[in-house]
Amino acid sequence: MLKVEHIGIAVKSLSVSIPLFEKLLDTPCYKQEAVESEQVQTAFFQQGETKIELLEATGPDSAIAKFLEKKGEGMHHIAFEVADIYAEMKRLQQEGFVLLQETPKKGADNKQVCFLHPKNTNGVLIEICQEVK
Numbered sequence: 001m002l003k004v005e006h007i008g009i010a011v012k013s014l015s016v017s018i019p020l021f022e023k024l025l026d027t028p029c030y031k032q033e034a035v036e037s038e039q040v041q042t043a044f045f046q047q048g049e050t051k052i053e054l055l056e057a058t059g060p061d062s063a064i065a066k067f068l069e070k071k072g073e074g075m076h077h078i079a080f081e082v083a084d085i086y087a088e089m090k091r092l093q094q095e096g097f098v099l100l101q102e103t104p105k106k107g108a109d110n111k112q113v114c115f116l117h118p119k120n121t122n123g124v125l126i127e128i129c130q131e132v133k
């Protein structure tokens with residue numbers, strides 16, 4: 001893994017949370033982006049080498065909607081940047097981790113991503129992501 005690329009935080013409303021995190025971080029949100037396939041709207045804040053990704057559900061079947069229903073707002077996932085997502089998925093699978101996708105899927109911020117099931121990662125949802133060149 002190259003670095004923590006972002007920390008995902010589930011929020012009910014970006015219009016409430018963006019100003020809150022701008023105050024907290026003293027940094028402007030540099031991008032908002034919808035990811036239709038995930039039924040999420042994202043908002044990004046750069047923090048040194050890593051980012052904060054706020055996630056609002058845009059549909060009832062969104063993983064974020066389900067998370068908010070069950071757990072409320074809060075930490076949702078940690079995303080690690082990898083150099084070769086296919087090789088990393090193969091390595092992780094061989095190590096016994098449960099991949100939630102057979103092939104990488106489109107992420108926000110020009111990435112392709114894959115998630116690991118939290119049941120094998122001490123209850124932390126892990127995302128691996130690679131920049132789309």
Ligand SMILES: CC[C@H](C(=O)O)C(=O)SCCNC(=O)CCNC(=O)[C@H](O)C(C)(C)COP(=O)(O)OP(=O)(O)OC[C@H]1O[C@@H](n2cnc3c(N)ncnc32)[C@H](O)[C@@H]1OP(=O)(O)O
Nearest residue numbers: 008035038063064076100106107108113115118123124125
């Ligand atoms: C890709 C766009 C963007 C990006 O960075 O580019 C994103 O990050 S999008 C982020 C939203 N999308 C996802 O999270 C996709 C991956 N997540 C999933 O596939 C599901 O959320 C899954 C499989 C983790 C859970 O879905 P399920 O339908 O099984 O929900 P349950 O509520 O039944 O959960 C089962 C079990 O997992 C625990 N859980 C759920 N979410 C999390 C979480 N974020 N962190 C830790 N644990 C989580 C939940 O508590 C249940 O545990 P149990 O002990 O059985 O109660």
Ligand SMILES: [Co+2]
Nearest residue numbers: 008053079127
């Ligand atoms: Co993410």
